[in-house]
Amino acid sequence: MENILEVKNLNKQYNDFALQDISFNIPxxxxxxxxxxxxxxxTTTIKAILNIIKKxxxxxxxxxxxxxxxxxxxxxxxxxxxxxSFFPEIMTPADIAKSMPKxxxxxxxxxxQKYLQEFSLPQNKQIKTFxxxxxxxxxxxxxxxxxxxxLILDEPTSGLDPVARREVIDIxxxxxxxxxxxxxLSSHITTDLEHIADYITFxxxxxxxxxxxxDDLLNNYGIVKCTEKEFNQFAKTDYLKYVKNKYDYEVxxxxxxxxxxxxxxxxxxxxxxxxxxxxxxxxxx
Amino acid sequence: MEIIxxxxxxxxxxxxxxxxxxxxxxxxxxxxxxxxxxxxxxxxDLRCSVIxxxxxxxxxxxxxxxxxxxxxxxxxxxxxxxxxxEEQLNKIQDLLESAINIAxxxxxxxxxxxxxLNILYEEDx
Amino acid sequence: xxxxxxKDLAMIKSNFKLLGLLIIVYLFLxxxxxxxxxxxxxxxxxxxxxxxxxxDSYNKWDAYAVTLPNGRKNSVKAKYLATFIIIIxxxxxxTLSAFLITYIKTKTLNYPDIILNMLGTAIGILVVExxxxxxxxKFGLEKARIGIFIVVFGIVIFGxxxxxxxxxxxxxxxxxxxxxxxxLIVIISLMLYLxxxxxxxxxxxxxx
Numbered sequence: 001m002e003n004i005l006e007v008k009n010l011n012k013q014y015n016d017f018a019l020q021d022i023s024f025n026i027p028x029x030x031x032x033x034x035x036x037x038x039x040x041x042x043t044t045t046i047k048a049i050l051n052i053i054k055k056x057x058x059x060x061x062x063x064x065x066x067x068x069x070x071x072x073x074x075x076x077x078x079x080x081x082x083x084x085s086f087f088p089e090i091m092t093p094a095d096i097a098k099s100m101p102k103x104x105x106x107x108x109x110x111x112x113q114k115y116l117q118e119f120s121l122p123q124n125k126q127i128k129t130f131x132x133x134x135x136x137x138x139x140x141x142x143x144x145x146x147x148x149x150x151l152i153l154d155e156p157t158s159g160l161d162p163v164a165r166r167e168v169i170d171i172x173x174x175x176x177x178x179x180x181x182x183x184x185l186s187s188h189i190t191t192d193l194e195h196i197a198d199y200i201t202f203x204x205x206x207x208x209x210x211x212x213x214x215d216d217l218l219n220n221y222g223i224v225k226c227t228e229k230e231f232n233q234f235a236k237t238d239y240l241k242y243v244k245n246k247y248d249y250e251v252x253x254x255x256x257x258x259x260x261x262x263x264x265x266x267x268x269x270x271x272x273x274x275x276x277x278x279x280x281x282x283x284x285x
Numbered sequence: 286m287e288i289i290x291x292x293x294x295x296x297x298x299x300x301x302x303x304x305x306x307x308x309x310x311x312x313x314x315x316x317x318x319x320x321x322x323x324x325x326x327x328x329x330d331l332r333c334s335v336i337x338x339x340x341x342x343x344x345x346x347x348x349x350x351x352x353x354x355x356x357x358x359x360x361x362x363x364x365x366x367x368x369x370x371e372e373q374l375n376k377i378q379d380l381l382e383s384a385i386n387i388a389x390x391x392x393x394x395x396x397x398x399x400x401x402l403n404i405l406y407e408e409d410x
Numbered sequence: 411x412x413x414x415x416x417k418d419l420a421m422i423k424s425n426f427k428l429l430g431l432l433i434i435v436y437l438f439l440x441x442x443x444x445x446x447x448x449x450x451x452x453x454x455x456x457x458x459x460x461x462x463x464x465x466d467s468y469n470k471w472d473a474y475a476v477t478l479p480n481g482r483k484n485s486v487k488a489k490y491l492a493t494f495i496i497i498i499x500x501x502x503x504x505t506l507s508a509f510l511i512t513y514i515k516t517k518t519l520n521y522p523d524i525i526l527n528m529l530g531t532a533i534g535i536l537v538v539e540x541x542x543x544x545x546x547x548k549f550g551l552e553k554a555r556i557g558i559f560i561v562v563f564g565i566v567i568f569g570x571x572x573x574x575x576x577x578x579x580x581x582x583x584x585x586x587x588x589x590x591x592x593x594l595i596v597i598i599s600l601m602l603y604l605x606x607x608x609x610x611x612x613x614x615x616x617x618x
Contacts (some may be wrong), residue, residue: 029325029335052476053617072480080477085470085618088421088462095420102413103478152477173329195292196328198336215336219297270295 003027004150004182010048010058019044024201024211029179033197034186041206042186043083046154079143083154086139089128093121096142104146112145132159140168151183157192169196190273204281222256225267241283252279290331298333302341310350310361317363414488418462425458440511448508449531451500456535459493463551473618486613490606493539501532529591533598540605547609
């Protein structure tokens with residue numbers, strides 16, 4: 001089993017929204033960044049992977065097992081942070097410490113306590129007194145304390161300040177030191193992913209528009225900035241998308257080393273995930 | 286060991302890592318037979334992805350600076366320092382050639398260029 | 411499943427003070443006058459358990475529970491058992507208090523009356539659990555409240571109608587008289603089990 005998670009032709013129909021043929025894989029030892037606008041289908045995809053929604057077509061395999069038929073076995077070895085769903089807020093971290101060892105056979109109380117201290121999360125205060133950042137940290141700590149093999153994290157860094165984001169990302173990188181593990185991490189804040197993600201899967205309006213190694217994307221893709229006259233000379237096969245601005249054209253090209261050899265252009269910039277996301281969504285072909 | 290990564294640079298991060306390790310191997314800071322950090326721990330400490338460090342190591346293996354022993358890790362291999370230095374010299378020559386090309390195209394004299402070279406070289410020291 | 415029960419009981423621990431206060435009020439009223447509020451403790455405990463559903467849904471616990479091992483099943487099972495445990499516990503406490511009150515007031519103990527009285531109360535309140543939980547799992551707490559109100563109201567009206575206008579044949583039920591507590595226990599056990607199976611089925615299929 002080389003892939004820890006495989007999603008194949010996932011389709012889910014709602015009245016006003018649909019997931020269409022979602023497919024991607026996460027190999028062992030890797031961090032997959034799952035990016036897209038709010039409402040693009042990230043959470044729905046994650047809910048299908050986790051069996052929170054059950055009526056869909058397609059195949060989802062976790063640890064090589066069908067996710068709907070083997071959920072008990074799978075759930076014991078995954079750790080989850082959901083966008084908006086956790087223990088009731090009248091509970092305390094100490095309450096969680098009491099119930100979780102009876103839910104996960106592999107729960108590591110010492111590890112949980114260590115992270116609570118590290119993040120200065122109070123034992124006996126109700127979650128409702130916590131700031132949004134503290135809540136997220138508690139959710140992350142709760143998700144990793146049973147030594148899962150796959151972390152599925154829906155927007156785990158939202159609401160965190162930069163310092164806390166750094167702390168949390170350190171935890172993820174520590175987690176991935178074990179090459180049998182993997183992480184699926186959704187975010188609309190791409191800077192987190194720009195550093196640590198190995199792969200990027202990009203979803204828009206319910207469809208995957210890109211799933212690739214992040215280094216391939218960032219090292220090879222580029223943005224050409226040029227005049228209309230220059231743009232008109234480009235063959236359609238040499239670029240992916242373009243945006244027409246007031247003073248210039250921005251053109252996304254898949255190979256920033258080869259492109260200048262073919263066309264005499266002045267400016268070709270390296271790309272960030274944010275720019276990639278914007279130009280893929282707003283751009284025309 | 287120190288490795289300094291710039292996220293703003295046009296040079297891909299794997300290449301930055303590769304170049305700096307290479308320099309350390311050539312200079313002797315990393316000696317032959319030394320165990321390098323694992324790709325995972327290096328990725329963690331540099332806050333980059335695993336694939337990035339893996340790429341850097343694989344390139345170093347390809348170029349003969351590093352050898353890999355399966356399930357043990359990556360080790361500095363014995364490099365011919367003269368050969369390695371020559372390779373670096375070739376690189377410098379390439380870059381100087383393109384500088385000279387620009388100079389000739391714009392009719393700058395050799396003196397202007399060599400002066401500039403001297404000043405820059407001193408500055409860097 | 412024990413983990414889920416601990417979670418449900420942890421949620422209501424702040425209500426334990428209220429229940430403690432009620433015990434004192436009950437003892438005080440019992441000793442000072444004729445007022446019998448022995449139903450109040452078991453009744454309050456089921457109400458408190460029902461309120462945990464609204465905390466659960468506020469933080470979308472059910473979706474999270476699905477991601478835990480056997481979460482879809484065990485969260486339902488735990489809710490039934492936690493409710494059952496707390497009702498029985500409160501019934502036992504009330505029963506013991508009732509013993510105490512009668513003993514202090516009359517220096518005698520009337521076991522059968524008190525036990526039957528409390529058994530009736532416990533069963534009545536377990537019926538609330540059995541009827542209400544499947545509605546809550548299907549429709550959520552807010553809608554279930556209206557649903558259960560309509561059902562209970564309907565039964566009362568219909569029952570009243572039957573008793574008023576229909577002649578019930580006078581079958582001799584004498585042989586049942588000595589066994590009715592056992593029969594009631596069997597019936598309520600069946601009801602609870604059936605109710606649990608229905609809630610479980612609903613939750614196994616539900617999408618959050």
